[in-house]
Amino acid sequence: MAKKLLAAAALIAVAAGALFWLLTAPRSISTAALPQHQPDLENGEAMFQLGGCANCHAVPKAEGDERLKLAGGLELATDFGTFRVPNISPDEATGIGGWSDADFVGAMQRGVSPDGAHYYPAFPYASYARMRAEDVLDLKAYLDTLPAVSNEVAGHDLAFPYNLRRGLGLWKRLYLSDAPVVSLTADAERLLRGRYLVEGAGHCGECHTPRGTLGAMREDAWLAGAPNPEGKGRIPNITPHADGVESWSEADLVYFFESGFTPEFDSVGGSMVAVQEELARLEKSDLEAIAAYLKAVPPRPSAGR
Amino acid sequence: MFRSLTLALLVSSAVAAGVAYAQGPIAGEGAIQSRQAIMKSYGAAAKVGGGMAKGEIPYNPAVGMLVLATLNAGANSVGHFFPEDSQTGGDTEAAPKIWQDMQGFNEKIDELQGATEMALASQPADLDTFKAAFGDVAQNCKSCHEDYRIEKN
Numbered sequence: 001m002a003k004k005l006l007a008a009a010a011l012i013a014v015a016a017g018a019l020f021w022l023l024t025a026p027r028s029i030s031t032a033a034l035p036q037h038q039p040d041l042e043n044g045e046a047m048f049q050l051g052g053c054a055n056c057h058a059v060p061k062a063e064g065d066e067r068l069k070l071a072g073g074l075e076l077a078t079d080f081g082t083f084r085v086p087n088i089s090p091d092e093a094t095g096i097g098g099w100s101d102a103d104f105v106g107a108m109q110r111g112v113s114p115d116g117a118h119y120y121p122a123f124p125y126a127s128y129a130r131m132r133a134e135d136v137l138d139l140k141a142y143l144d145t146l147p148a149v150s151n152e153v154a155g156h157d158l159a160f161p162y163n164l165r166r167g168l169g170l171w172k173r174l175y176l177s178d179a180p181v182v183s184l185t186a187d188a189e190r191l192l193r194g195r196y197l198v199e200g201a202g203h204c205g206e207c208h209t210p211r212g213t214l215g216a217m218r219e220d221a222w223l224a225g226a227p228n229p230e231g232k233g234r235i236p237n238i239t240p241h242a243d244g245v246e247s248w249s250e251a252d253l254v255y256f257f258e259s260g261f262t263p264e265f266d267s268v269g270g271s272m273v274a275v276q277e278e279l280a281r282l283e284k285s286d287l288e289a290i291a292a293y294l295k296a297v298p299p300r301p302s303a304g305r
Numbered sequence: 306m307f308r309s310l311t312l313a314l315l316v317s318s319a320v321a322a323g324v325a326y327a328q329g330p331i332a333g334e335g336a337i338q339s340r341q342a343i344m345k346s347y348g349a350a351a352k353v354g355g356g357m358a359k360g361e362i363p364y365n366p367a368v369g370m371l372v373l374a375t376l377n378a379g380a381n382s383v384g385h386f387f388p389e390d391s392q393t394g395g396d397t398e399a400a401p402k403i404w405q406d407m408q409g410f411n412e413k414i415d416e417l418q419g420a421t422e423m424a425l426a427s428q429p430a431d432l433d434t435f436k437a438a439f440g441d442v443a444q445n446c447k448s449c450h451e452d453y454r455i456e457k458n
Contacts, residue, residue: 228455228456232400232401232455233398233400233455233456233457234456234457236456255359259443260446260447261351261355261443261446264348264352265348265351265352265354265355266348267443267446268447268450269447269450269451269454269456270450270451270454270455270456271451273447273448273451274451276447
């Protein structure tokens with residue numbers, strides 16, 4: 001009898017293990033699944049600016065051409081441990097020089113490395129998952145034109161159990177989706193474009209939305225401001241609530257993106273400075289689309305203050 | 306007559322300065338209040354300057370000078386209001402980095418002073434000259450706020 005029980009328990013354990021393994025499997029993307037696409041470098045550069053890739057992957061405070069050297073190495077201290085930003089310059093040995101299109105799309109949109117491991121969502125693929133594959137391919141083509149920098153970046157230092165990458169498969173099942181966050185009642189083209197830019201490549205929610213216990217962005221407090229991941233202070237609420245940008249017009253928002261000045265002529269500060277300077281380089285029509293979307297999202301009070 | 310008046314004025318301002326000195330440099334909450342008042346005057350001046358630059362307020366050279374002189378006065382005084390005992394309290398948005406890197410912070414203030422003096426010297430008679438002068442000063446806001454201010458929103 002005891003033997004039978006033991007055997008049953010072992011069987012259950014094996015089945016649970018197999019189920020976990022199955023559920024957590026990284027799902028890469030095949031070349032056949034990619035759209036036929038002729039890369040547009042200009043659009044790739046716009047995606048690079050909107051995404052602010054240089055803000056994490058270049059040396060902090062780099063200016064001019066130095067911002068195009070994406071050698072990585074920046075350390076991000078978080079509750080889960082220390083993440084190190086990888087080298088995404090087109091260096092074959094230490095960067096992403098040898099990557100195929102499918103490798104790059106798989107990393108950006110599914111959070112899977114070319115050798116089939118899960119990336120941590122400190123890399124904001126939960127936002128990039130909402131991009132069109134064509135825009136991702138344009139970004140890759142643009143990154144391929146940037147200087148290759150040889151710089152071997154050490155791995156992350158994370159606490160148990162976060163150091164077990166396999167578990168991220170479950171996290172992705174819960175939180176990785178290409179569906180839009182905000183459903184818009186009016187489907188004006190400008191609003192849709194704004195939503196696409198903010199929720200996708202712009203990944204604004206990664207800082208402006210508070211996170212739940214498992215580190216995912218809380219959609220019930222979308223863009224409602226959050227503690228500053230870099231330490232003291234807060235990331236502002238950018239919903240059209242009294243705690244946020246209710247009093248701002250769309251033109252005020254566009255002026256802020258262009259100049260870094262609020263309607264009260266306070267200036268942009270902190271890590272938003274580098275973001276704003278990249279935004280200032282985008283097409284005005286895209287800035288207007290972003291502004292229209294921000295005025296259309298559900299107004300939410302700032303949480304947990 | 307004129308001479309004795311000037312002399313009296315000089316003496317009285319020296320006395321006033323002496324009194325201020327005898328009370329010691331402004332500290333703690335007082336320093337926080339003072340620098341916040343300066344930043345408020347900055348906001349008000351920048352709003353007028355920015356409004357003229359954007360074309361929302363008609364340009365007037367006297368107002369232009371008032372804006373630049375306000376920014377210059379602030380640039381010359383704000384640095385005195387960050388004593389060690391004013392790191393916290395009074396809803397301060399001053400970042401701890403100011404006291405960890407006082408040299409870097411002072412360099413930013415020097416840059417701001419330089420920019421406001423250049424702007425004043427240009428004595429902008431027309432809007433385009435003002436825009437250039439004001440724009441050069443305004444660049445300094447975010448370059449300092451990037452590292453030395455904490456948003457409280």
